[in-house]
Amino acid sequence: MFILVIFSVILGMIMYTVYKQLNKSSKIPFQYDHAIIMGGGIGGMVSAAYLTKYFKRITIIESDDILNDTLMKSTPEEILNYRCRLESPTSLGRSGVSQIYQLHVIEGEGYKIVRELFPHLEKKLFNEYNVRTYSLKNEARLSVNGVLLNQNWPEDILWLGLDRFTFETVLRREFCLQFPNQIEWKCNTRVTQLIVDQSSNFVHGVKCRPKKNIDSTSFDLYGDFILDCTGRNSSSTKWLKEDFNLNVPTTQIQFGCGYLSFIGERFQTGNSSLDSKSVICSTVDIPQRNVGCYITPIREIKSTDKNSLRMLSKIAIHCVNSEYPPSDSYEHLLEWVKERLDENFYSILKFTKVYSPLIPYHRVASHRKYVEVLKKKWPRNFILLGDSMCTFNPQFGQGMTHACRQAKILNRIFQDNHYQLEEVSYIYNRRASTISEECWLISTANDWKTPTLKVIQTDENGQSRTDQRDDQSIVTENEQMKPPLIVRILQWYIYWFLQCANQSGQLSVDIMCVINQLNSPFILLKPTTLLKVCCKALRKN
Template identity: 20%
Template sequence: MAEKTAIVVGASMAGLLAACVLSEHFDRVTVVERDTLPDGPEIRSGVPQARHVHALLVQGQHLLEEFFPGLSDELTESGAPRFTWCRDTCYFTPGGWIKRFDSKIQTNMIRRVDLEYRIRKRVSARQNVTFLTGRDVRGLLADDANLRVTGVEVTVRGTQDVEQHTADLVVDCTGRGSKTPEWLAALGYDAPRETSVKSYVGYATRMYKKPADAPDWTVLFINARSAEGNPRGAAIFDVGHGEWMVSLGGLNKEYPPTDDDGFMAFARKIPSPTLAEALSRAEPTSPIVGYRIEGSRLRHYDRLARRPEGFIAMGDAVCSFNPIYGQGITVAALEARELDAALHRHGTANLTGFAGVFQKRVAKTLANAWVLATGEDLRFPGTEGDRPGFAARLIQRYVDQYAKVSFNDELLTLTFIKVLNLAAPPTTLFAPRIVARVIALTFRQWRGMPIAGQDGTQIPAVQG
């Protein structure tokens, strides 16, 4: 029987997860990467966002543990703080500071470079996985009729050498800058239709020495508040080793400055004064690094009328999100799980029809994350994109009311945290007992229920 081979273009998180899955189904897997990959947890040019805060959502950590058993303990032992949502987090929502209690939902605080390095080390240890670095893919190889992709053509960086590598399946994991639309056009296929929601988001990140009298939280989140016209938000993450990673963010071109005075001035405009107060007691230990991105973009590969066999796309190459919601790694893991299931169902003996089926499954897999990210961004007036219709606006009003009454209720808070972490679909917010609880609390609020903490000054103590 002929050897079955696969090529993954891009050693991104999506690429590493794809290679992990493919190594269980194919005899040989080759990862083609343009960068020279570092031997340790170092920032590389292909991942400029690695300098900024990365939240590993609970669903993402569970999936990574399935792919790489023992990874969670390895992260903890390496110094990545393990925290419990609600107990160790302070989250300022439009309703105020959410109640702090032991939710039993745990995850690790990570640096992107640490996580990527540990996963890359595990994937590269697999005997049937090979990394080809310093290669730029210039196009796809195909059969004479351009009906099936048969590999990739690459140039070796720093030379004029051209190489051709063949495979039964090629997977594009090159991220937001993916050239798949051009590669498909070169073979005579239409580019996929795109949907964009441009929120024009910017970050500024700096490392701080954690103060000796630091508060009892591991993570501080402060959301931008569309209802008040404040598109600024921030997060402080205890990343271990006595350090805080602080990221300020703004939407609708409200970009945080990267100079000392501007950074602190922006911090003082965040919806809660808690962040600026915390930074006033901490010592900066790094320069300020900025990052800007237009917003979220979805390429509809699932709707192509014609497509070549033997070629699929995953990760940010299909859908790139506003990074403020921390969904990218988790969605990549969800897609990798779907890839594994699809290959188990279809097999590798004959991949005809596989690409179309898989891209439709990817579209369904990322739908919840897309709705969460873009729905929130479209609340801000400077965001460009199709505005929600009447029904969607009614849903938004319900969610607004949910936020106003849920912050001091364990059931509603726990449900919100699960949805935020992609561990439950957004429809969970509309379950009968949840809606009944929102209605009951709304009536109590109308009757004068106190709303402590809405001004952002009173972080609640842990209860229970």
């Protein structure tokens, strides 16, 4: 009798498994009809690629002319030439991404997601654009908050040497080849407002108009699901207030951040320890040093000059506290760097041939929208993704990977198939905000040290509060401008962690895995690591 019961249980389990598999295979190809994505940048394309499994058709609305022949049909050499000689993104129809020529990196986890979605992309980048990956263990010199990380790493992390302009252009070409029919692009088009039903808390679609002709007639697009991937200049908080009387709680941290970027060919400096490093990065160390520098390769080149290192690099000078680098001439910039940066950076820049204009960018702030606290007040089929939800101090290069990770979270929610479409935005807001919080804490722990910090906070009632410190506020410890407790703890812990990482290859790998979003920040709190950090702090004190 016992054997019969066991046999019945096993047979039941087998039949259930077979039923599940048959049920999966018999599902209709698309669960939903139409998704609308506002914004055709990297976040928009990655989201669209995931959603092709669930929606019969997808419309991407993009304000810029990103499918023009210059971008879509140019040779690799022509793309590089355009990138090097153009001073303004508007000349290639990219006015909506004025920071596109600044330093961007697609970090470990983000690049992994893109490779999975676009399997032919890497081969094209490597074979046609002379792009390659670089070893952070052997080919990099990395300094974080004034601390040089240990080079004796037990494992390696690869860094993709590529500029955003090329990456986005090649990715969009691959995207259009991979999804020629299912996805419709509406370029040169602006979304002017949402089409909503307040009583059901639902967004039915969007109102649009052509960008170049403001007097032209607007038109409506209707969809089952709406994504805002328009980035740091998103209008969603304004629309949600107008259409649902919904105030999205926000925190904006202004810390006088700016960049100056250009492309150059590196030549030998006579210092082999510098010349052997392809990736050289130093973050700011607020408030002791408010200037950092990032030198990252973007392409290998041929050269007949024996002193050439045969690589083109993106070079970016990053600053906070409004200590902006000059952009009027390279000679002036060199003098400025000599006074404010490590002599190694001056040496490298002195032996660099400049290929592009010096392009400044000063409109940078950390801006968090706490969509998760609104719970079911939030519209049922509408989400923010990437910079539309949260933007960061760019010195850690988190933005593009943050967007890719949120798109992957959205895919998992649809993949689970446990939720009604009307529930997806609530589930997504909670999970995606966890990703934002990780990146936000890493970024703002540094932001809060800025001598001239300005913090603007808005609550659910729409009430705003602005606090600002002057150069003396750090000394006087203005109570209103003290960082939150969690930030103060993080500042203390990161400081002593980095002192340990200066002497430990494993801890250097751990911090770089967190910065590259390959691992959760909790890896920095392993019991053995926590003990090392606390012992280090106690010995010094």
